[in-house]
Structures are given as structure tokens and as C-alpha cells.
Amino acid sequence: MGKEESPQVVTRRTTRSSSSSTPNSKNLETTKSCNPQPMTINDLVFGDEHISFDDLISSLPGRRSQIHELVRLLGPLNSPTIPLFIYGGTSTGKTSVVLQIFRYLNRPFVYTSCRTCYNPRVLFESILNQLSLHRKDVGNGYSSAKRCERPSDFVNLLREALLTVVNNLKGHLENSSSKKSIGRISGKMVYLIIDNLELVREWDKSANLLPFLFKLYAILMLPEVGLVYISNTSPDTYYSDTGYIEPIPVYFPDYTEEDLRQIFLRNQANQKLYSSFLEVVLRPFCRTTRRVDELSAAFSPLFKKYCEPLSDLGISPSEEMKRRLFSHLQPHIMPSLNEVFKISSRPSSEGESNKEKANRQGCTQRLRGCPAIDEIDFHMSTSAKYLLISAFLASRNPATLDASLFDSTGGSDNRKRKRNSSVKSMEHKEAAEQELLMKGPGTFPLERLLAIFQCITSVEEYTLEEEEPGTNSLGVESGDSGLMSDVLLQVSSLCNANFISKGGSCPLDGSTRYRSTASEDMALKVARSLKFPLSKYLYRR
Amino acid sequence: MAPSAAANSPPSPENTECNLQPFFVLHKALPSNSERKSMEKTASRKRTRRRIDLSPSSPKSSEQSEAEFAGDHHLRTDAFRYVWSKIDSTIKNVLRNINADVFNDILFWVQESFNTTCSxxxxxxxxxxxxxxxxxxxxxxxxxxxxxxxxxxxxxxxxxxxxxxxxxxxxxxxxxxxxxxxxxxxxxxxxxxxxxxxxxxxxxxxxxxxxxxxxxxxxxxxxxxxxxxxxxxxxxxxxxxxxxxxxxxxxxxxxxxxxxxxxxxxxxxxxxxxxxxxxxxxxxxxxxxxxxSPADRMEAVIEAVLVKQCSGFSVGHNVAIFLRNYFFRQDGTLTSFVRALKIAIVQHISMEPLSFMLKGLSDEDSQDLWSESPVFLPELFKRAFDLPSFRRNELTETNEEILARGLSDLKRLKELWSSAVMCLYEAGKGHKITMFDLYCETLDPELHHSRVSDHHLGLETKVGMSSSDHQIRERLQNCGFIHQVIRKVRDLPEVLLCQLLKNWEKHTKGIIEIHAKVRELQSSLKFEDDKGLKQGLTDLSKRQKIQSNFNIEKDAKRLNEKTTELIIWMVKNYMLPIECIPFHEIICFTNVSKLQSALIGDPRRTIQVDLLEFHKILKCKCCSKSGNNPLPSMHDTSIMYVLTQEHGDLINLHDWYQSFKASILHPRIKRKHRLKHSPSPKKKMDTSESRKKSEASVQAQFSRAVTELQITGLLRMPTKRRPDYVQRVAFGL
CATH class of the missing domain: 3.40.50 (Rossmann fold)
Incomplete structure (x- = not known):
């Protein structure tokens, strides 16, 4: 219940790439009062205080060899480097490692992520802004330093900006050699880091931006520039035959179980308790994923569950207690393994919906719809419900069957014939069934939908009046107002709610084809709410 | 704008003149008759009117139809504005209150998660x-x-x-x-x-x-x-x-x-x-x-707008049922309900000349309901006493006092009705009895008549539930919801009963008759409560305790009976549906068919009718006499559509084209004869032009008309399978 109200210190792991919070809060107060100072060349290095190599290694468990290799590849101070290509699965520490290495090396760098810079122009301008120490703010109307859209402009501007930066750095170096105290920047090299490179493939239709980015080193011909590409796909997935210097690949493999244990154990308040927790959960989860972000998202609620029976979170658990805690946790592991995302809700003042909410609170939504809830939990008008059902029928049933289903005489004949079918035709049918399964729900024109709608509503109204004449006194009187009025409007709102998908075509032709995307569960629920015998109309091979 | 300066006296012609809207002048040019609003006239203009009404944001559209009641159109506009602004603000308030809790929850959550992020x-x-x-x-x-x-x-x-x-x-x-x-x-x-x-x-x-x-x-x-x-x-x-x-x-x-x-x-x-x-x-x-949920919101809106009478406007039984079905079956949005309500108000005010009194009726302070009227008082009275609901009473004398009394009665009865409905609703709240159903049922005049005429409701309480009389069961089915509520009250546990009475006390405030009874019941409940408590404290012996408990139980049962009697009494005596009250026409909208046609537009049918009977709209002299025969002076598309009427669901393009060509060119021969008698230069030019009309231009006309018919959705173009046939899509009207 009160999960969110009391965020426990234990589960919040403050640092991964150690931006410790105490100096920040000091900085906060100072910057709040004074106006932003103009950016200096110092802003090109990683902001925080210097770390030693040992700190670097220990802050990134399981990445020792990669760090060694990268440091080696980046080389000693002021030595030109060939572009690096760092790749590995999502959440394997690529970006963190690179950033931390630059923090350790204290070399100036420019970082851009192709996620945030979602098109070439934003990417170029972001790099140029950082190099020319330009910051977008109210003063300059949030505009960039230079407007740059084409790669050719970018090369010129970039060369210009790089040269000024490098000259600045050289000047800085000479200054700092006389006055040692200021000198934080080491070297006169500038590194460009381009993260999430795999996304460029998507926004680059004519496929010339990627080769351009790879060729940048050769085009610029500046020994003072180092390039680092970070991607989560291997270099083979890029076009690599256009004659640029191949960047040196550095692979970040997935973490091993042991690495993960170390990562998760860092910054835990109660190491012993957490390690006993990890003993329980890490193995089963590692089988499904080794991504740190996914695992930590799954672990944090589980750990809360794990700690529930404990009053004192500081204790180191004994064997017996571990066993007890395990048995407490065990029922929650399997559901948590399957869940894609979970929704929590707060206990609210509303009395009515509280019960329903409580039902949901534990019940997590899985990708395969859960059959627990029997009624649809949102409002649909009756005609929309009928439309949904008819769309569902139109998608599931072959069009040739419509006549026999909705014709009062045809239905029974058909069923008899089906029973007498021979083995061969059965096989044939099975194949067809398989095919249908692969194809998914079929498409149908609007006319067919409307015809089915008309049929089932007229049938329904007829039976309704026949069976229960007295109860629905309000309904019968309005029978003539029917359900036909705004059907097209309802179709469009069903489309909007993603229950029907619409294939694009010329609206004049009237041959737009629709497809029902509602799940069978959904259709059954709707049918149940209308007391409509859906299964009678469904064609079951 | 206030013409109250000219109170009681007919306004000077200049005054009315300058109040005319341009719209109105345009309309007045039509032949108008001075008699009271004739139903035939409005019926024939229904279609055009509907089109105007569909844009409910222009309240001015309402007054144009009553050309004859010239002076009061601005009064009615005023009344509309007044009523609508009241309803609108009420609805907004209701919705705000409904959302308030969730909004606060969200705000709390936002702040909380912001703090966790910051921490x-x-x-x-x-x-x-x-x-x-x-x-x-x-x-x-x-x-x-x-x-x-x-x-x-x-x-x-x-x-x-x-x-x-x-x-x-x-x-x-x-x-x-x-x-x-x-x-x-x-x-x-x-x-x-x-x-x-x-x-x-x-x-x-x-x-x-x-x-x-x-x-x-x-x-x-x-x-x-x-x-x-x-x-x-x-x-x-x-x-x-x-x-x-x-x-x-x-x-x-x-x-x-x-x-x-x-x-x-x-x-x-x-x-x-x-x-x-x-x-x-x-x-x-x-x-x-x-x-x-939308249903909850609907409940709240119905309660605030229609039951509690925020504006004085109300709707009749049929309209209520129509609205209910429209909501549950067709559309399911509050927006369209509100729109329907607005259209109802517009139509009511445009149809009912006396509707300008709505404003005065719902205002607490204004006593002179018709002082602002620019119309001669006698005419107003004549109108008021012509209302069928008054004539039903067969009172012969008609004077100002009776009207005033009638109106204040109307107001009071409505208040009584609404508090009775609220009490019923309160009782049925936890039992899936929705306000909308209850509302529709309590508006039913026939049910009310049956309630009053046979005294079953009262009788049954004396007989009790054991009676399995056939009649009762039948009636039980008839007045479903009210009866269900009454049954619920009978079985209510004491705590809830106490609460219910407290709520009733709130709802009946201001209505002395009921309020007193509720208070009485409440005090008796308290008294018994005290008694029970005292007994429990003093009598220590076990047997007596059981006895006392038994007594309390019996008392509670008696109390339930009393409460049931009270509500039955309320339903019988005070819950008079609006349509049974004299002068209800002034405030009550009852015309379902109009509302329906305005709401559920029938576009395809309208297109068809317009194509076939275009002369009603164009009002040209040349085509009106034609009957059903296509004349060349008609619009091409109309000719084509008239011609399609002769075909089945498949139309052979060639035949169609031939008959189209014939109907364009053929009557010319006849006209030629006529031309000899009256050769007007204009017509001559016309014919010489049409003679030049080549095959190609006829084909162009033809294909254009076909395309238009296709766009309006009346035809489907030839398919590959049948390249020489078009398919008719719409049949009948």
C-alpha cells in the first residue's frame, strides 16, 4: 500500500557514475544567486573532481579490461588517435565507461547523443554550440551559435571551431604551465563522442550521413581531433565499404552474473541483507535478461517485498531468517519475471472504486491479456459495442460464411455439412487454419461491417423484445430510434481507440478496408455485457 | 436592450423596428400569417430549420420562426441566454466537483514524485x-x-x-x-x-x-x-x-x-x-x-440540471427517455447530451411563445412575470389559457390572478417533485438504481395516473410483502424503479436508515409538509435509540436483554414501515410529473420528434429528398410544375437522380445516358412549337445555344452528374467485373 510514501534509502542507489550529491547541493546554492557565467574552455571537460585510476576501475565493476583497452587506445597525452567504435548491448556501461575515462583523463570532449539530437541539423548545431562554448538561453532567444544544416557547411564550421578550441587549449596549456593551480585540462586534443549511433541509420534515408560521420576524421585532417562512436549494434551493421579508415572496435560484452552481483551490491546500505536477496533473485532473472536497467527495475519492488517481514533493516540475516525471507518472497518471483510493466495506484479517498483498485494493485498486467476481470472497465455505447462485435466477426469469419450465419435457414445446413467432412478436407482445413493464424485477423470493407452490424442488431432487438417484454419498458418504446444513426461516427471512434485499424486507400472509391484489432478476450467481454451469443456466430474451423 | 421602460404598454413601432435583426427581416419577407404558430408551416420548414439549429452556438436562429410574435423575440433570446448560461455553469460546476478528488490525488502524486526525484x-x-x-x-x-x-x-x-x-x-x-x-x-x-x-x-x-x-x-x-x-x-x-x-x-x-x-x-x-x-x-x-465514469457524471448532471431545476427549464417524459437512450445506446458522451439539451432549449424557446417567462419564473425576486412583455396582455392571457394543460381543467374563468397562481403552483409543484425524486434517489443510491432511470420514471404521467387512481401503493403496505396478488405483481413490474426503491427502504438496516433520514432532511429543506414528517420520524428514531441504550444499560438480566433486543428489532421494523409509508406518501402526493401540471408547456419541452430530427441528422435521406424535390428549395417557376418528369431546366444531378428511380440496383450506363440525353434535348422540340407563339429574344438565344450542344458536352454533363452522385454516396462506380453498370447504393427514403 504505502510503497511510494516511504522511499527507503536502501533501494535508492545513489551513484553509478558517482556524481555525488554533496558538492552538488553546494553548487546549487551558488548558482541560484548569480547569473550564469559565460562558459570557459574548462566546461569542455567532465565537471566533477578528478578521480584516480583505481577509483575508475572500482566504480565500474566488470569493465576492467574494457577500461584498460580504451585508455590504451586513447593513448598518452597529445597523441593522435584513430577513431574508436564502442559497441555492445543496451545497458552494458558503454557511455558511463567512456565518460568516466574522460573524467579520469581530464581531456576536453564534446558529447552528443543521436537520441536527443534527433536530426542532422540538431546534431551538427549541438556539436558546434559546445565547441564554440555557446549556451542557448533567453538572452539569445534559445538559438544556436551557427545555423548549420548541410554536412558540407558542418565540415567548414567544425574545422573553424576546432581550430579555435585547439588554439585556446594550446594557450591554456602554456598559461597553466606557468600557473599550475588552474590547469585542469590536460592535453590539446579534443574528442568528439557520438552516442547512439545506430539511430542515425533510421533518420538517414539517403544513407549518406553515416558514411559522412565515419569519414569525418579523414575529412577534417586534424590530428588534434579524436572521434569516439558509441553504438549498441556491431560495426557490421553499418555500411563499411565506402573507403574511410575503419574505426577500432571495442566490444562491451554483457555483464556476467558475478559482475551484476557486484554492481547491485555497490552502495547498498545493508550489504549482507542485499546479497542474500541477490542470491535468491539474481539467478532466475539472469536467465531472462542481463540488462542492468531492467534488472534494477525488477529488483527494487522485489527487495521491498523481501524486506517486508523485517522490522530492522540493518540486521545481517541468519540462515534461518534467510530461509524465511525466501519463502516469503518466492511467490512473487515468477509473476515479476513475466511482467512487462507494472502499474501502481495509490489508495485514494474514493470509497467506490477502492475495491476495484485494490484488486488491481497486486495484479500486474502481462502482455498476454489477463482473463481475471470479467467486465469491460470503460464506457462504450451500445451501438459501439455491437459495432466492435461485428468488426470482430467480420475479421474472424470468412466472408463466404456470412450468408449462412446470418440467414436463418443456412446456418444449420452448414454445420451438418461440416460434421460430415472427410479426412482430406480436414487436413485441408487445418492448413487453412494455420494460414489464418499466421495472417492474423482479416480485412473487410465497410459495407460488410455495416451489413453484419445490421443483422446482429436486428436479431438482438427481436430476441430482446421476445424474451423479456416487461422489464425493459424504457427500451421498447424507443425501439424505433434504433441503433443506426451515427454508425460511421462510431466506426471512427472505434478506429481512434485502436479497436479497428483502417487501411489507407482512396476515400472516393469506398474500398477502404478495415481490420479488427480487438483481442478475443475483449470481444468476449463486450459480448457478455450485451448478452450477445458471440460464440454462436464465430466460425471455429 | 431592456424594454422594461415600456412596461405594460405596447412598444412603439420604432422600438420593435430597431430591434429587428437582419436575419429576421429576411425571413419576414416571406408570406407570414398573423395567426398563431401553425403546425403545418413549421412542419414543412422542418428541414431548413433543422439545418440552422444544428449550429447550436447561434441562439438567434431560434427566434426567426415566429415572425408573428414580433416584439418578444429579444425577450426570448434573453430567456435562452439566461437559461443556457445557468445550465452551462451548473454543468461545469458539477464536472469540476466530480473531478476535484482525482485532481487532488494527481497533484499530490506529482509533488511526491517530484520530491523523490529531487531527493x-x-x-x-x-x-x-x-x-x-x-x-x-x-x-x-x-x-x-x-x-x-x-x-x-x-x-x-x-x-x-x-x-x-x-x-x-x-x-x-x-x-x-x-x-x-x-x-x-x-x-x-x-x-x-x-x-x-x-x-x-x-x-x-x-x-x-x-x-x-x-x-x-x-x-x-x-x-x-x-x-x-x-x-x-x-x-x-x-x-x-x-x-x-x-x-x-x-x-x-x-x-x-x-x-x-x-x-x-x-x-x-x-x-x-x-x-x-x-x-x-x-x-x-x-x-x-x-x-x-461517464455514467456517474451523467447522474450528477441530471441531478443538478434537470432534477434540481437550476434554470426552470425541464423536459417531458418522452424527451427524457429519448435522451436516456441516446446516451446509452448511441453516443455515450456527455458532450452530445449537453448538445441535445441545448437544442431542446432552443427549440422550446423558438416554438413556445410564452417561453420568455422562463427567466421570470426561475428568478426568485421577479414577481411580474409578464410585465416585461411587449405584447398586449389580453393576447398573452389568451395564449396561456389556450394551453391544453390548462384547458384540461375545464375552468371557464380566466384572469390574471389565475395565471399567476397557476404559475406559482407550477413552480412549487416542481420543487416538491424534485425533492421527492431526490429522496427516492437517495434511498436507491447504493442499489444500482440510477438517477437517469428514476428520473425518466418519475416523469411518466401515465404511471402517475395509475398510481393515483388505484391505491395499491398504500394498500400494499398494509397487506405487506406476503400478498401475492396478481395485480400487485403486474404493477410491480410496471413501476419498476420506484417500487424497487421502496422495497429497499423497507429492508434497510437501522444505521443506514438513520443516515437516509438525515439526507432526506437535507433534501426536503424548505418544503414544510415533507420536512416536518421527516423530522418527526427522525426524532422518533432518536428517541428509540436512546430508549434502547438506556434499556441496555439498566437491565442487566440476560433474559430481559434479549427481550429488549427483540423489542429494538421490532421497533426498527416499525420504523422501516413508517419510512416506507412516508416515501409512498411522498410519491403519491407530491411527485406530480411536470406534464400533469397546468401551464407546464411554458417551461417544459415535449416534442421528441423535433429533437430527434435535429440530433440524428439523416444526411443521406436529406440529400435524396433535396435532389428529388429541389424545387421546394430553389422555388423557381420553371420546374415546380413538372411533377416527376425531368425537365431540361432542372439541375443535371437532379435529372440523373430522378432517372435512377426507374432502375433496380444496377443501372446500365448506356440506357441511363440515353434517357439523360433525351430528357435534356427532347422537350426542346415541344418548346419549339411554343416558341413560335411567344418568341422572346432571350429564349431564342437559349435554344440556339442548346442546339449547338454537342454530344461531347452532354457526355461531360453526364459524367459530372454521375461523379456528383457518387460523391454524395448514392452510387457506386462500375467495377471491373461489370464495366457498363453502376450500382445504386441508396434505396427508398
Whole structure:
């Protein structure tokens, strides 16, 4: 219940790439009062205080060899480097490692992520802004330093900006050699880091931006520039035959179980308790994923569950207690393994919906719809419900069957014939069934939908009046107002709610084809709410 | 505007003259008759009127139909404005109150999650505007997301809700941006969505939209004092890839600026997982909020607007049932209900000349209902006493006093009715008896008559539930909801009964007769309560205790009986449906068919009728006498459509073309004869022109007309299978 109200210190792991919070809060107060100072060349290095190599290694468990290799590849101070290509699965520490290495090396760098810079122009301008120490703010109307859209402009501007930066750095170096105290920047090299490179493939239709980015080193011909590409796909997935210097690949493999244990154990308040927790959960989860972000998202609620029976979170658990805690946790592991995302809700003042909410609170939504809830939990008008059902029928049933289903005489004949079918035709049918399964729900024109709608509503109204004449006194009187009025409007709102998908075509032709995307569960629920015998109309091979 | 200066005296002609709207003058040019609004006339103009009424935002459209009651159209406009503004504000208030709880919940959650984000340390300014990500832990990329379930498939009702939510959060210091699915279209991509975001936050249209701009803006707005909230009101319609891109981008920046998402979900949770890929979903840490369901809102609106009579306007039984069915079966949105209500008001005011009294009737202070009327008083009285509901009473004398008394009676009876309905509703609240059903039932005049004429309701209480009389059972079916409520009251436990009486006391405040009875019951309840308590304290012996408990139980049963009697008495004596009260026509709208035709437009039928009977609209002299034979002076499309009437569902194109050509060219021969008698130069030119009309131009006319028919949806073009046939789509009217 009160999960969110009391965020426990234990589960919040403050640092991964150690931006410790105490100096920040000091900085906060100072910057709040004074106006932003103009950016200096110092802003090109990683902001925080210097770390030693040992700190670097220990802050990134399981990445020792990669760090060694990268440091080696980046080389000693002021030595030109060939572009690096760092790749590995999502959440394997690529970006963190690179950033931390630059923090350790204290070399100036420019970082851009192709996620945030979602098109070439934003990417170029972001790099140029950082190099020319330009910051977008109210003063300059949030505009960039230079407007740059084409790669050719970018090369010129970039060369210009790089040269000024490098000259600045050289000047800085000479200054700092006389006055040692200021000198934080080491070297006169500038590194460009381009993260999430795999996304460029998507926004680059004519496929010339990627080769351009790879060729940048050769085009610029500046020994003072180092390039680092970070991607989560291997270099083979890029076009690599256009004659640029191949960047040196550095692979970040997935973490091993042991690495993960170390990562998760860092910054835990109660190491012993957490390690006993990890003993329980890490193995089963590692089988499904080794991504740190996914695992930590799954672990944090589980750990809360794990700690529930404990009053004192500081204790180191004994064997017996571990066993007890395990048995407490065990029922929650399997559901948590399957869940894609979970929704929590707060206990609210509303009395009515509280019960329903409580039902949901534990019940997590899985990708395969859960059959627990029997009624649809949102409002649909009756005609929309009928439309949904008819769309569902139109998608599931072959069009040739419509006549026999909705014709009062045809239905029974058909069923008899089906029973007498021979083995061969059965096989044939099975194949067809398989095919249908692969194809998914079929498409149908609007006319067919409307015809089915008309049929089932007229049938329904007829039976309704026949069976229960007295109860629905309000309904019968309005029978003539029917359900036909705004059907097209309802179709469009069903489309909007993603229950029907619409294939694009010329609206004049009237041959737009629709497809029902509602799940069978959904259709059954709707049918149940209308007391409509859906299964009678469904064609079951 | 107030013509009250000319009180009681007929207004000077200049006065009325200058009040005429241009619209009105136009209409007046038509042949008008001075007699009272004739039903035939309005019926024949129904179609044109409906078209005007469909734009309910122009209240002026209402007054044009009554040309004869020239002076009071502005009074009626006034009345409309008054009534509508009252209803409108009431509805808004109701909705605000319904949402208030959820809004506060959301606000609390926003602040709480903002605090959790901040508590893990916010980066300083220099860091936040740097381009590299600040990572404070694997969970720091999570975006707090509030899923607001609207519980309605249709979105219209909730557009306003989300806007209100935005305002609510803004007023508590959050930075809010309201995005809609248009910002997440596949066409504009992520660029359009960021642009929209920046436009809302920065109030500026920028050349390049970029998250770093947002970050530096946010820091300029004071360092991490207020959360940023992005509201997306219709998740289902968003393009999934753009939305997931947006979420991924936000997750990169979420440490630098605490953005909180609020997403409106119209259907189920599954919709979210079907739209978004799992790698985007995992960045959302979701919370669930549920808005009031449309049915609940409807209840509240019905209660506030129609039962409690905020404006004096009310609707008849049939209209109520129509509205109910329209809501549950057809549309299911509050918006369309409100629209229907508005149309009803417009139509009522336009149809009922005395409706201008609505304003005076619902105002507490104004006593002189007709003092403002520019009409001669005698005429007004004549009209009022002509109302069928008055004539039913067969009173012969008609004077001012009777009308005044009648009107005040009307008002009082309505109040009685509404408090009785409220009491019923209160009793049936927990038992799935909805306000709408109850409302419809209590408006039924026939049910009321049957209630009054046979005394079953009273009788049954004496007989009790044991009676299995056939008649009773039949009646039980007839007045379903009221009877259910009464049965519920009979079985109510004591605590709830006490509460119910307390609520009744509230609802009957101001109505002396009922109030007194309720108070009496309440005091007896208290008295018995005390008695029971005292007995329990004093008598210690076990047997006596049991006895006393038994007594208490019996007392409670008696009390239940009494309460039941009270409510039956209320229903019988005070719950007079509006349509049984004299002069109800002034305030009550009863014409279902009009409302229906205005609401459920029948576009295809209208097109067909207009094509066949175009002369009713064009009013040209040349075609009106033609009957059903196509004349060349008719519009091509009309000719074509008239010709299609002779065909079955398949029309041979060639035949059709031939008959079209014939009907264009053929009557000319006849006319030629006539031309000899009266050769007017104009016609001569006409014929010489038409003679020149080549085959090609006829074909052009023909194909154009076919295309028009296709566009209006009356035809389907030839298919490959049958290249020489078109298919008729619409049959009959």
C-alpha cells in the first residue's frame, strides 16, 4: 500500500557514475544567486573532481579490461588517435565507461547523443554550440551559435571551431604551465563522442550521413581531433565499404552474473541483507535478461517485498531468517519475471472504486491479456459495442460464411455439412487454419461491417423484445430510434481507440478496408455485457 | 436592450423596428400569417430549420420562426441566454466537483514524485545544460507516469477535463504542457512533438526544437522548485513510434529536469502495451488514476440540471427517455447530451411563445412575470389559457390572478417533485438504481395516473410483502424503479436508515409538509435509540436483554414501515410529473420528434429528398410544375437522380445516358412549337445555344452528374467485373 510514501534509502542507489550529491547541493546554492557565467574552455571537460585510476576501475565493476583497452587506445597525452567504435548491448556501461575515462583523463570532449539530437541539423548545431562554448538561453532567444544544416557547411564550421578550441587549449596549456593551480585540462586534443549511433541509420534515408560521420576524421585532417562512436549494434551493421579508415572496435560484452552481483551490491546500505536477496533473485532473472536497467527495475519492488517481514533493516540475516525471507518472497518471483510493466495506484479517498483498485494493485498486467476481470472497465455505447462485435466477426469469419450465419435457414445446413467432412478436407482445413493464424485477423470493407452490424442488431432487438417484454419498458418504446444513426461516427471512434485499424486507400472509391484489432478476450467481454451469443456466430474451423 | 421602460404598454413601432435583426427581416419577407404558430408551416420548414439549429452556438436562429410574435423575440433570446448560461455553469460546476478528488490525488502524486526525484540530487546548472547524460543510478531514467483512465471510449468529454487538470496543476505551481495526439503524429515525427512542447512551455515558436533548450529554460525558471508536467490526453491515438521516441528522449533528460508525464487512457491498460514497445515501457513508472465514469457524471448532471431545476427549464417524459437512450445506446458522451439539451432549449424557446417567462419564473425576486412583455396582455392571457394543460381543467374563468397562481403552483409543484425524486434517489443510491432511470420514471404521467387512481401503493403496505396478488405483481413490474426503491427502504438496516433520514432532511429543506414528517420520524428514531441504550444499560438480566433486543428489532421494523409509508406518501402526493401540471408547456419541452430530427441528422435521406424535390428549395417557376418528369431546366444531378428511380440496383450506363440525353434535348422540340407563339429574344438565344450542344458536352454533363452522385454516396462506380453498370447504393427514403 504505502510503497511510494516511504522511499527507503536502501533501494535508492545513489551513484553509478558517482556524481555525488554533496558538492552538488553546494553548487546549487551558488548558482541560484548569480547569473550564469559565460562558459570557459574548462566546461569542455567532465565537471566533477578528478578521480584516480583505481577509483575508475572500482566504480565500474566488470569493465576492467574494457577500461584498460580504451585508455590504451586513447593513448598518452597529445597523441593522435584513430577513431574508436564502442559497441555492445543496451545497458552494458558503454557511455558511463567512456565518460568516466574522460573524467579520469581530464581531456576536453564534446558529447552528443543521436537520441536527443534527433536530426542532422540538431546534431551538427549541438556539436558546434559546445565547441564554440555557446549556451542557448533567453538572452539569445534559445538559438544556436551557427545555423548549420548541410554536412558540407558542418565540415567548414567544425574545422573553424576546432581550430579555435585547439588554439585556446594550446594557450591554456602554456598559461597553466606557468600557473599550475588552474590547469585542469590536460592535453590539446579534443574528442568528439557520438552516442547512439545506430539511430542515425533510421533518420538517414539517403544513407549518406553515416558514411559522412565515419569519414569525418579523414575529412577534417586534424590530428588534434579524436572521434569516439558509441553504438549498441556491431560495426557490421553499418555500411563499411565506402573507403574511410575503419574505426577500432571495442566490444562491451554483457555483464556476467558475478559482475551484476557486484554492481547491485555497490552502495547498498545493508550489504549482507542485499546479497542474500541477490542470491535468491539474481539467478532466475539472469536467465531472462542481463540488462542492468531492467534488472534494477525488477529488483527494487522485489527487495521491498523481501524486506517486508523485517522490522530492522540493518540486521545481517541468519540462515534461518534467510530461509524465511525466501519463502516469503518466492511467490512473487515468477509473476515479476513475466511482467512487462507494472502499474501502481495509490489508495485514494474514493470509497467506490477502492475495491476495484485494490484488486488491481497486486495484479500486474502481462502482455498476454489477463482473463481475471470479467467486465469491460470503460464506457462504450451500445451501438459501439455491437459495432466492435461485428468488426470482430467480420475479421474472424470468412466472408463466404456470412450468408449462412446470418440467414436463418443456412446456418444449420452448414454445420451438418461440416460434421460430415472427410479426412482430406480436414487436413485441408487445418492448413487453412494455420494460414489464418499466421495472417492474423482479416480485412473487410465497410459495407460488410455495416451489413453484419445490421443483422446482429436486428436479431438482438427481436430476441430482446421476445424474451423479456416487461422489464425493459424504457427500451421498447424507443425501439424505433434504433441503433443506426451515427454508425460511421462510431466506426471512427472505434478506429481512434485502436479497436479497428483502417487501411489507407482512396476515400472516393469506398474500398477502404478495415481490420479488427480487438483481442478475443475483449470481444468476449463486450459480448457478455450485451448478452450477445458471440460464440454462436464465430466460425471455429 | 431592456424594454422594461415600456412596461405594460405596447412598444412603439420604432422600438420593435430597431430591434429587428437582419436575419429576421429576411425571413419576414416571406408570406407570414398573423395567426398563431401553425403546425403545418413549421412542419414543412422542418428541414431548413433543422439545418440552422444544428449550429447550436447561434441562439438567434431560434427566434426567426415566429415572425408573428414580433416584439418578444429579444425577450426570448434573453430567456435562452439566461437559461443556457445557468445550465452551462451548473454543468461545469458539477464536472469540476466530480473531478476535484482525482485532481487532488494527481497533484499530490506529482509533488511526491517530484520530491523523490529531487531527493536523489539534482545536477547544478552547468551540468544540466551539458549534453552528456547524468546518471545517478539505473533507476534514475524512470519517468513518473500517471495513467489517467477516462473510462470512456469517446474522448470528447475529457478534452475539457485534461485542460482543467492542466489549469489545476498550473495553479499549484507546476509547469504544464498539454499535448494531444496531433503532436504525436507520424507525419511530423518527434520534431513536431518537441516543437509543441516548447511552444507550450516557452511560449515561443523556435526554429529548432531541442531538449537542451527546454533544460536551460527550466533552470532559468528557478532552480528545481517546480515540477514539469506533460499531459498527453489521448494516448490511443498517438503514433506509437513517435511516442516511444519521446519517452526515450525524456528518459535521457529526466535527471536534468524532472518531467512528469500524465497520460490519458481511454480504454484499458493493454492499449499502452500494444502501442509502445517494451523498451519504451520499461522507462515508465506508472501510477493509475481513475476519472469518474461517464455514467456517474451523467447522474450528477441530471441531478443538478434537470432534477434540481437550476434554470426552470425541464423536459417531458418522452424527451427524457429519448435522451436516456441516446446516451446509452448511441453516443455515450456527455458532450452530445449537453448538445441535445441545448437544442431542446432552443427549440422550446423558438416554438413556445410564452417561453420568455422562463427567466421570470426561475428568478426568485421577479414577481411580474409578464410585465416585461411587449405584447398586449389580453393576447398573452389568451395564449396561456389556450394551453391544453390548462384547458384540461375545464375552468371557464380566466384572469390574471389565475395565471399567476397557476404559475406559482407550477413552480412549487416542481420543487416538491424534485425533492421527492431526490429522496427516492437517495434511498436507491447504493442499489444500482440510477438517477437517469428514476428520473425518466418519475416523469411518466401515465404511471402517475395509475398510481393515483388505484391505491395499491398504500394498500400494499398494509397487506405487506406476503400478498401475492396478481395485480400487485403486474404493477410491480410496471413501476419498476420506484417500487424497487421502496422495497429497499423497507429492508434497510437501522444505521443506514438513520443516515437516509438525515439526507432526506437535507433534501426536503424548505418544503414544510415533507420536512416536518421527516423530522418527526427522525426524532422518533432518536428517541428509540436512546430508549434502547438506556434499556441496555439498566437491565442487566440476560433474559430481559434479549427481550429488549427483540423489542429494538421490532421497533426498527416499525420504523422501516413508517419510512416506507412516508416515501409512498411522498410519491403519491407530491411527485406530480411536470406534464400533469397546468401551464407546464411554458417551461417544459415535449416534442421528441423535433429533437430527434435535429440530433440524428439523416444526411443521406436529406440529400435524396433535396435532389428529388429541389424545387421546394430553389422555388423557381420553371420546374415546380413538372411533377416527376425531368425537365431540361432542372439541375443535371437532379435529372440523373430522378432517372435512377426507374432502375433496380444496377443501372446500365448506356440506357441511363440515353434517357439523360433525351430528357435534356427532347422537350426542346415541344418548346419549339411554343416558341413560335411567344418568341422572346432571350429564349431564342437559349435554344440556339442548346442546339449547338454537342454530344461531347452532354457526355461531360453526364459524367459530372454521375461523379456528383457518387460523391454524395448514392452510387457506386462500375467495377471491373461489370464495366457498363453502376450500382445504386441508396434505396427508398
Amino acid at each position: 536523489c540530487g539534482m545536477p547544478d546548472r552547468a551540468k544540466a545544460t551539458r549534453s552528456y547524460p547524468v546518471v545517478t543510478g539505473p533507476l534514475s531514467k524512470q519517468i513518473y507516469t500517471g495513467l489517467v483512465f477516462t473510462q470512456n471510449m469517446e474522448l470528447v468529454d475529457d478534452l475539457l477535463t485534461f485542460k482543467d487538470l492542466g489549469l489545476h496543476l498550473t495553479s499549484h505551481g507546476c509547469h504544464v504542457a498539454n499535448l494531444s495526439s496531433f503532436d504525436f503524429s507520424a507525419k511530423n515525427g518527434i520534431d513536431g512533438c518537441l516543437r509543441g512542447l516548447l511552444r507550450q512551455f516557452l511560449l515561443a515558436n523556435l526554429d529548432v526544437a531541442d531538449m537542451s533548450i527546454l533544460a536551460s529554460w527550466y533552470i532559468d525558471q528557478g532552480n528545481y522548485e517546480n515540477p514539469m508536467v506533460v499531459i498527453i490526453d489521448d494516448m490511443e491515438r498517438c503514433c506509437g513510434s513517435v511516442l516511444s521516441q519521446f519517452i526515450l528522449m525524456l528518459s535521457e533528460w529526466t535527471v536534468k529536469m524532472p518531467i512528469i508525464l500524465i497520460v490519458g487512457v481511454a480504454t484499458t491498460v493493454d492499449a499502452l502495451s500494444s502501442i509502445l514497445p517494451s523498451y519504451a515501457l520499461q522507462y515508465l513508472s506508472c501510477h493509475k488514476f481513475i476519472l469518474g
